[in-house]
Amino acid sequence: MNNNESxxxxxxxxxxxxxxxxxxxxxxxxxxxDIVYEIVDxxxxxxxKIKDINNLIKNKSRILIMTKKDLCDIDVTKKWIKYYExxxxxxxxxxxxxxxxxxxxxxxxxxxxxxxxEKRIERGLKEKxxxxxxxxxxxxxxxxxxxxxxxxxSANVENRPGVTKQLNYLKTNVGITMxxxxxxxxxxxxxxxVALNIASTGGIRSEILNMDEICIHILNTLYENxxxxxxEIYNITNNxxxxxxxxxxxxxxxxxxxxxxxxxxxxxxxxxVVSGVIKGVTFDIWK
Numbered sequence: 001m002n003n004n005e006s007x008x009x010x011x012x013x014x015x016x017x018x019x020x021x022x023x024x025x026x027x028x029x030x031x032x033x034d035i036v037y038e039i040v041d042x043x044x045x046x047x048x049k050i051k052d053i054n055n056l057i058k059n060k061s062r063i064l065i066m067t068k069k070d071l072c073d074i075d076v077t078k079k080w081i082k083y084y085e086x087x088x089x090x091x092x093x094x095x096x097x098x099x100x101x102x103x104x105x106x107x108x109x110x111x112x113x114x115x116x117x118e119k120r121i122e123r124g125l126k127e128k129x130x131x132x133x134x135x136x137x138x139x140x141x142x143x144x145x146x147x148x149x150x151x152x153x154s155a156n157v158e159n160r161p162g163v164t165k166q167l168n169y170l171k172t173n174v175g176i177t178m179x180x181x182x183x184x185x186x187x188x189x190x191x192x193x194v195a196l197n198i199a200s201t202g203g204i205r206s207e208i209l210n211m212d213e214i215c216i217h218i219l220n221t222l223y224e225n226x227x228x229x230x231x232e233i234y235n236i237t238n239n240x241x242x243x244x245x246x247x248x249x250x251x252x253x254x255x256x257x258x259x260x261x262x263x264x265x266x267x268x269x270x271x272x273v274v275s276g277v278i279k280g281v282t283f284d285i286w287k
Contacts (some may be wrong), residue, residue: 022182025167026056029179032131034113036062037105037178039136039145042072042093045080046284047197048137050184057133061112062090065105067141069095073226073282080284096141102148106174129177131169138183139202146170146178197283202274215266218273219244225285233278 036057040048045066050056064084066077081091092108094101109130117127134142150172168180183203196217199209222230223239230236234248249260252268272278 019182019184022167022184023056026133026135026181029133029167030058030060033057033060033133033179034116034130035109036060036133036135037145038062038064039134039140039142040064040066041137041140041201041203042066042068042077043201043281044197044283045077045084047194048140048201048203050135050137053135057135060133063105063108063112064089064091065145066091066093067096067145069093069101070097071276071279071281073280076282076284076286079286080282094145096144096148102145105145106149106176109176127175129171129175132176132178133181134178135181136183137185137198137203140183142180142183146180149174149176149178200270200273200283206270211266211270212262215269216241218269218278221283221285222278222281226281229278229280233272 038050038053038057066072066081069077077093081093084091090108090112092101092104094104096102109132113130116130120126120128134146136142150170167182170178170180172178185198185203195204196214198204199214200218200221219230219236219241220239222233223236223244234244234251236244236247238244245260245262245265248265248268249255249262252265254261254264254268256264273281
């Protein structure tokens with residue numbers, strides 16, 4: 001099965017009620033917001049971008065923050081950065097795990113909002129706390145970013161979608177107040193390659209997914225675009241799906257009644273992406 005075949009056969013739609021509610025609440029709060037942090041996953045810089053975000057945040061200033069720099073294919077992701085910059089976006093690529101990259105976000109925020117503060121000073125007012133809306137699809141690192149900037153565990157962090165359930169204002173000691181929001185997906189994921197990319201990187205709850213389809217999508221993406229990586233990780237050298245499964249089953253000892261345990265293999269490959277065992281990969285291939 002090739003990549004296109006698997007894309008056409010899957011059907012992933014995901015729009016729980018809390019996402020619709022989140023959109024309404026964001027609309028109500030927008031008048032209080034000075035700047036937006038739009039968070040995307042650097043491995044899927046196109047697929048993880050909320051499709052109707054301009055309708056949601058109107059004309060607010062924004063920083064497009066690409067997280068998980070440590071997991072992406074830097075060369076491919078940089079092409080996407082250039083693409084967005086040419087559209088007028090301010091883009092920051094960050095690693096929120098080990099580095100001090102988040103400080104670039106704070107500096108950029110204060111630069112963008114300098115006019116707001118200068119106007120207040122001219123009117124004899126003191127500088128204000130800059131209110132930031134943090135928005136993105138599930139599991140792109142919003143809570144991790146918030147915890148970095150607040151310097152404490154202000155937001156729950158888990159490597160699965162749907163952890164944040166409501167809007168929360170969180171103060172920092174760097175002149176910024178952050179509005180944390182639940183992850184948002186659009187009502188119908190009609191581009192199935194986008195849907196598969198989001199699912200493969202943990203943006204949709206695994207309980208509703210067909211893990212075999214997700215696994216095949218991941219393996220095909222690796223085989224077609226990162227052949228040396230799939231050989232290194234799984235010792236796979238051809239794109240016959242059944243053989244791929246057999247090879248991985250042998251590697252991890254996943255057999256049931258003498259046959260490859262396809263469910264365990266699929267879950268293993270999925271977890272290898274979500275947990276970062278598979279890194280240096282960008283699923284949104286630059287065409």
